[in-house]
Amino acid sequence: MNDDTLRYVPDLETDTVSRIVRTVLALAGLLLLVGLIAVLPGVDRLLAALTVSPVALVLAVATLLVVGALARIAPAAERLVEQVLDGPKGVVSNAAASAKLLVWFAAIVVAYRGFAPAVTPVFRAFGIGGLYHLGFLLAGLLALGAFARRLYHCWNPVTRFLTVYVMDATGQQTEPDTASRQ
Numbered sequence: 656m657n658d659d660t661l662r663y664v665p666d667l668e669t670d671t672v673s674r675i676v677r678t679v680l681a682l683a684g685l686l687l688l689v690g691l692i693a694v695l696p697g698v699d700r701l702l703a704a705l706t707v708s709p710v711a712l713v714l715a716v717a718t719l720l721v722v723g724a725l726a727r728i729a730p731a732a733e734r735l736v737e738q739v740l741d742g743p744k745g746v747v748s749n750a751a752a753s754a755k756l757l758v759w760f761a762a763i764v765v766a767y768r769g770f771a772p773a774v775t776p777v778f779r780a781f782g783i784g785g786l787y788h789l790g791f792l793l794a795g796l797l798a799l800g801a802f803a804r805r806l807y808h809c810w811n812p813v814t815r816f817l818t819v820y821v822m823d824a825t826g827q828q829t830e831p832d833t834a835s836r837q
Contacts, residue, residue: 664741667738671734678724690713706777707773708772726759729755732757733751
């Protein structure tokens with residue numbers, strides 16, 4: 656095995672998979688409850704005094720649930736990648752951290768889009784409407800920068816791994832060091 660060769664090892668821990676499945680099921684159930692609460696008779700009258708529309712409020716609650724689920728799944732995604740990749744510790748840890756950072760980036764994008772209808776009118780009322788967008792832009796850039804750094808450190812080993820996988824899947828022989836020359 657080369658110093659930076661990666662291999663797929665189908666060895667998943669039940670706890671990691673269970674955490675992901677439990678979180679997705681809980682999210683689906685909570686989103687269903689939020690949807691059912693939104694159609695209850697009289698809810699629109701209770702929320703009529705708000706400056707934010709009931710739809711924006713329901714969207715914000717649903718967004719909070721999705722972002723919470725993504726935050727809970729992020730460490731499990733990292734562990735999942737660590738469990739299924741075999742190779743040098745540094746390469747595997749960079750690939751695993753990349754998976755976690757990608758989930759965090761998704762959470763930032765979901766939060767930005769989902770909270771906007773409820774939060775931006777409030778920020779605009781105080782004259783700081785741009786602060787919402789700037790805050791999420793900075794958070795997204797930080798997550799992307801960290802992701803790019805981790806991705807860079809595992810680029811060549813992952814290229815070799817995928818080349819061998821594709822060549823094996825097509826039934827062709829892999830020439831040694833073909834992927835490393837690119």
